[in-house]
Amino acid sequence: MSADVPAPAPASAVAPASDVVPDGPGTAPGDGSVAFPAAVDSFGRPPRARRRRRRAVPVWALVLTVVASLVAGGVGGVLGTRWLDDRRPADAQLPLAPVAAGDVELTGVAAIAQAVLPSVVAIEVRTATGGGTGSGFVLRDDGYVLTNNHVVDAAADGGEIVVVFADGSEEEAELVGRTSEYDLAVIKVDREGLTPLVLGDSDEVVVGEPVVAIGAPLGLASTVTTGIVSALNRPVTAGDPQAPAFINAIQTDAAINPGNSGGPLVNVRGEVIGINSAIAQAPGATQQSAGSIGLGFAIPSEQARRTAEQLIETGHATYPVIGALLDQRYVGEGVQVSAEAQEGTPPLTPDGPADRAGIEPGDVILAIDGRPVTAADELIVAIRAKAPGDAVVLTVRDGDGEREVRVVLDEFTGN
Numbered sequence: 001m002s003a004d005v006p007a008p009a010p011a012s013a014v015a016p017a018s019d020v021v022p023d024g025p026g027t028a029p030g031d032g033s034v035a036f037p038a039a040v041d042s043f044g045r046p047p048r049a050r051r052r053r054r055r056a057v058p059v060w061a062l063v064l065t066v067v068a069s070l071v072a073g074g075v076g077g078v079l080g081t082r083w084l085d086d087r088r089p090a091d092a093q094l095p096l097a098p099v100a101a102g103d104v105e106l107t108g109v110a111a112i113a114q115a116v117l118p119s120v121v122a123i124e125v126r127t128a129t130g131g132g133t134g135s136g137f138v139l140r141d142d143g144y145v146l147t148n149n150h151v152v153d154a155a156a157d158g159g160e161i162v163v164v165f166a167d168g169s170e171e172e173a174e175l176v177g178r179t180s181e182y183d184l185a186v187i188k189v190d191r192e193g194l195t196p197l198v199l200g201d202s203d204e205v206v207v208g209e210p211v212v213a214i215g216a217p218l219g220l221a222s223t224v225t226t227g228i229v230s231a232l233n234r235p236v237t238a239g240d241p242q243a244p245a246f247i248n249a250i251q252t253d254a255a256i257n258p259g260n261s262g263g264p265l266v267n268v269r270g271e272v273i274g275i276n277s278a279i280a281q282a283p284g285a286t287q288q289s290a291g292s293i294g295l296g297f298a299i300p301s302e303q304a305r306r307t308a309e310q311l312i313e314t315g316h317a318t319y320p321v322i323g324a325l326l327d328q329r330y331v332g333e334g335v336q337v338s339a340e341a342q343e344g345t346p347p348l349t350p351d352g353p354a355d356r357a358g359i360e361p362g363d364v365i366l367a368i369d370g371r372p373v374t375a376a377d378e379l380i381v382a383i384r385a386k387a388p389g390d391a392v393v394l395t396v397r398d399g400d401g402e403r404e405v406r407v408v409l410d411e412f413t414g415n
Contacts, residue, residue: 199301
């Protein structure tokens with residue numbers, strides 16, 4: 001037995017009469033008098049008080065009580081209902097909104113949405129192996145629509161592209177041209193009199209300005225979300241992982257989800273400043289669980305304008321190059337030109353832009369037009385944001401120090 005549990009008292013044991021028990025059995029509480037012996041049972045416990053025997057209630061009385069309760073409840077319910085009925089008004093006459101003297105002019109996001117929504121479309125791609133959805137918007141009144149290449153590329157080798165307009169009507173579309181390098185595509189429907197959206201000047205966009213994203217996220221057409229431009233010049237890769245597009249992107253916290261791809265990002269004037277193309281994913285997230293976490297990316301409208309014009313005119317798009325291979329293994333400040341050939345390709349294209357400018361294998365490019373670069377993708381997207389024939393100034397470091405080099409970009413035809 002445990003040391004802290006007292007053993008039961010013997011059957012004959014009683015409390016000693018000579019003990020002083022201030023508040024114990026057989027005393028007037030607190031008077032300090034001598035205790036009288038208190039009887040205990042065979043386990044040293046005081047006996048239970050003797051219970052008084054209850055008189056049995058007749059069954060007929062219980063039945064009568066239950067019946068009376070039910071009758072009383074029913075009568076009470078009837079009386080309560082009649083009392084409520086007597087108090088109900090004959091006509092509820094809920095208040096109505098005042099009648100406006102004329103059409104109410106919408107302002108803010110509502111006005112932007114009203115103006116832009118008719119020109120935004122949902123896109124459905126149907127192939128023998130499946131399909132997908134995305135967004136787009138009208139470029140010209142004769143049926144040209146801009147979207148992302150990754151929205152329609154499944155139909156490039158056979159398949160059906162269907163455009164669903166804001167009023168619910170549908171038109172089958174043909175693929176005019178696409179480019180994986182910029183993740184853009186132009187399609188066309190056989191319809192006239194459409195209302196095109198205006199492409200604004202993305203070079204004038206500033207961090208913090210309000211924007212509206214419109215599209216068909218998760219297949220929900222004509223969805224409007226709002227936010228701000230949260231950053232500029234984000235190096236983002238989008239589209240096919242095997243042939244990614246390099247985007248010098250506009251970052252926004254407007255909610256963008258799968259299905260928003262190809263839809264417009266517009267400013268407060270309803271001008272398109274970007275084409276929504278990619279979203280950031282939390283670490284460990286999968287494509288199936290992707291959703292908005294407040295980091296969406298859009299292709300700047302100036303890039304979209306140049307590319308769309310080329311796709312409409314020729315079916316293909318070009319992009320600028322400097323003619324140099326970059327060493328992805330390099331760790332350090334800036335971006336390094338490869339010191340040796342890669343898979344048979346020389347580090348510098350003979351008589352290419354970098355070669356003509358005097359750049360050497362192993363040189364480190366620190367900045368482009370005064371903007372520091374710390375990764376190969378940053379330099380690539382900064383160059384892709386230019387047009388063939390543009391000149392850029394590269395800050396280059398070699399064994400002798402730093403120098404600035406002017407490079408005129410060459411044109412390369414994408415796929």
